[in-house]
Amino acid sequence: MNPAIIHTLNDTSGAAGLEHVILQLQLRLSMLSWLKVIYGRAFTVSKLKETEAEPAVYAGQNEYRSVLPNDFVAAQSFFRTEGPERYGDALLSTGGYLANRDLSLIVWVNFHELDHPSRRDDIYLETLKYEVEEQLRACEFVMKIDEYYDDHAADIFRGYDLETIKPERLKFPYCGFRISLTVYYQKPC
Numbered sequence: 794m795n796p797a798i799i800h801t802l803n804d805t806s807g808a809a810g811l812e813h814v815i816l817q818l819q820l821r822l823s824m825l826s827w828l829k830v831i832y833g834r835a836f837t838v839s840k841l842k843e844t845e846a847e848p849a850v851y852a853g854q855n856e857y858r859s860v861l862p863n864d865f866v867a868a869q870s871f872f873r874t875e876g877p878e879r880y881g882d883a884l885l886s887t888g889g890y891l892a893n894r895d896l897s898l899i900v901w902v903n904f905h906e907l908d909h910p911s912r913r914d915d916i917y918l919e920t921l922k923y924e925v926e927e928q929l930r931a932c933e934f935v936m937k938i939d940e941y942y943d944d945h946a947a948d949i950f951r952g953y954d955l956e957t958i959k960p961e962r963l964k965f966p967y968c969g970f971r972i973s974l975t976v977y978y979q980k981p982c
Contacts, residue, residue, distance in 0.1 A: 818976075875894075895939070896975070
């Protein structure tokens, strides 16, 4: 298991609903030794009133950490919620409801720093994508994987200002991809 998950997950006992699902997905992804940092849900923040939106994860003590691509991490990921939470029918045995939500998993990789068993000197993006999808599909809360993007920064980082993401951050030796998925969970009454 990837030891970096220790930095992301603490006590999972109090997590419910979407938070619980994201923690479970992080645990699944921690099986990939090459994925060094597995952040949870990123929120969109702006540092100034008129500045760009960027993804940031809560780091504790009222602080947020940017999860934009950087050279300090060989491979990182984070989750982004997409659209509203949708409710299903009442669960009579528990008194709660089933809910589902669309998520995106954004992964960014520095191939020069990547520690992968099939290390090659050409791009092996599809191998990484397959390994990530395999872990996502193994999670009981994933209803379906909807879409995959890896060509354009505008698709991978949709919802964020691209001015802060330098174009060279998506050219070899770097790459990024986005997997859109739908998850479900129980929502208490």
